[in-house]
Amino acid sequence: MHCLICFNTLHEDTTWATLFESKEEIVCESCNEKFERLDLEKHHCQRCMKPISHEVNLCGDCVAWRERMGIDPLSRNISIYSYNEDMKDLMARFKYRGDYELVKVWEQEVTQIYQHYFAGNDFTIVPIPLSEERLSERGFNQAEAIAQLIGPTQSLLIRKHSEKQSKKTKLERMRTSNPFRSKIRNAPRHILLVDDIYTTGTTLRQAGQVLLNSGAQQIFSLTLIRS
Amino acid sequence: MNLETLASQYDGKLLLKQELDDSIFNELVNKGLIQKVSGIQKRLGLTTCQRCFNQENKYFGKMPMDIIYCRRCIMMGRVSEVEPLYYWLGDSHGVEPIEKACQWKGELTPLQQKASDAIIDTIERKSRLLINAVCGAGKTEMLYEGIEAAIAQGLKICIATPRTDVVRELAPRLRRDFPRIQSAALYGDSTELDHGAHLVIATTHQLLRYRQAFDVIIVDEVDAFPYHKDKSLPQAVKRAAKPEHAMIYLTATPRTDLKIKSALHLIQTVSIPMRFHGHPLPVPTFKYVRKLENQLLDQKLPQAIQRWIYNRNGRRYLLFVPTIEMAHHLSRLLNNTPYVFAESPNRKELIQQFRNKNISALITTTILERGVTFPSIDVAVIKADHHVFDVAALVQISGRSGRSATDPTGDVTFFYETKTNAMVQAKQYTLKKNKEAKEYMR
16 A cells, blocks of 8 residues: 555555554554644634634634624634645645545545534535536546545535636635526535635535525535635 | 747647647637647556656546546646647747856866866767766856857757755756846746746656656756666656657766666776865764764763764854654754754755854755855755765765865764774765875876
8 A cells, every 4th residue: 555645555454453443544653644624722712713713712813704794694604624734735735736635545534523523414515626628627626525535425506707816815816706606596504615725614605695596595615725 | 829939839849738828728729729738648557647747646636427537646746637738839949049148257177177078079960979077077067068068059958856955946047147047946946937938947746747858857866866766757758758869867876777887888987086176075974972862862962963063163064864753953042043944944044044044054054965065164064874865865965075175174074883884985985085086186
């Protein structure tokens, strides 16, 4: 076996435990150490998981959204990793270079987090779509790849082609008109949106709003990274 | 559609669709100006990446719909079963010949001149040549007349080397001495373009992007890691050369395969046993240290090393260590003397600071063993008996010392626990070359 990230040979000691447990290591120790899991003990925004001071329960961004828009379409976001330099490199390789296999690196963690927060609640899993242009450019949708780690997904949204989010400022992101359209009229009640990165939450909220308008009642999100 | 501009961008390369101008892609195909090659080839049960020659299963991945792609060269853009490569079929792009492009005013030694003449001859006859020259022989200057002659004929030249640091050191020197030519320095994170370049200075890895591009390829440090270990790199160099080409290998320490070819006269060889300043190579001193590795890992600085550093008396020095871990331990023992290794984040800056004499000592892994010149330094190898220090590495490391004509001597010390063949052979190499040089002088 080779590390899925650095290709070095994985040295697995055969013990009784490894014989009986089906858990397979796919990433070497030194690559695994580079991941920084979000510290759930730390005080963070109850909606989006941003680390904040103890006096408040919601971060400035989430408060601003509610004040500007009246209601917040997003009930709660759960993220798993922080966006450190190593993660940035890895995401660049996964998303922009298109190294699809890397999604397996996060399989264990994503399914565990899903089990812990969302399992048993009859959620419909909806990955944030790419525009058709972007999809044909990349060959796959990274959000869908992540969502499929959890289980069957439903494609309920269509995305118009627009400029890359990462090239916009925060204000520009909040102002942009909604790039999403719903494919259906009667959306399921509980939706779990899945995306790779939570930055300002605008994308997820825009997608959530569209689904609320077509009948959904509550929108949650699971994102791999909280930047 | 300006065919000449397109040719200057596309000719001699293996390109992905996204590297071609999207707005004229269909026209390029319809007019037969580009040829498609499948990205992944499956033949006789063997899968091969047509860009990086990978055949190892661990480097192939699968995308949705079970499409196979190559993960090995993915940082150059993805090659897959549905993402082919393209090369230019139109008229080839000629570079503009420039007369007397070299501005270097120095003079070659008789030995350098001998090598230089052989290089010119090799370029003329489009044949092969090995220059086996000791460290500090002045290899770069030996190339100048050959490069000048090639540029005057409008030939395309590539200097390829396995080491990024060598590219970064060579490029500014060549640009200073050939100020009127077009050139590009290509390595992992450089952003330069080679459109219309007379001279490309690149890591051997970057040559994976080329196909029948160069009339002259000079492979500097041909025995260095990873070139001699990674079979795809010699293949890349071969593919990057035009069918009719001159190939020149440079090294101080040829590996067995080249040595055999040279001994059998399968490749013409010029041997240069003397440094350009005429002084002998510094002979390494061996210093035994009991339990050297354990002492360092226990955060103890062996006395012998302490004494050696004390005796530098203000001279700058490099300390070579076999592992990053040892670099880290040694750094802590020496008041946080900075250390560099392949992936260290500030590698480029630290090397520059050492070059600028802002820091007086640097701990390094074998990344600085070759191709870099710092005047007036001493070197020590800590744990010289470690297996990463093979003969070639030890010879190259010793060659970092005494490089400058105004300060042609320097100290080289190997600290060790158990004497190895590599250490003994490295010392013998030095003595032999010095003897040859002496005979030549007579």
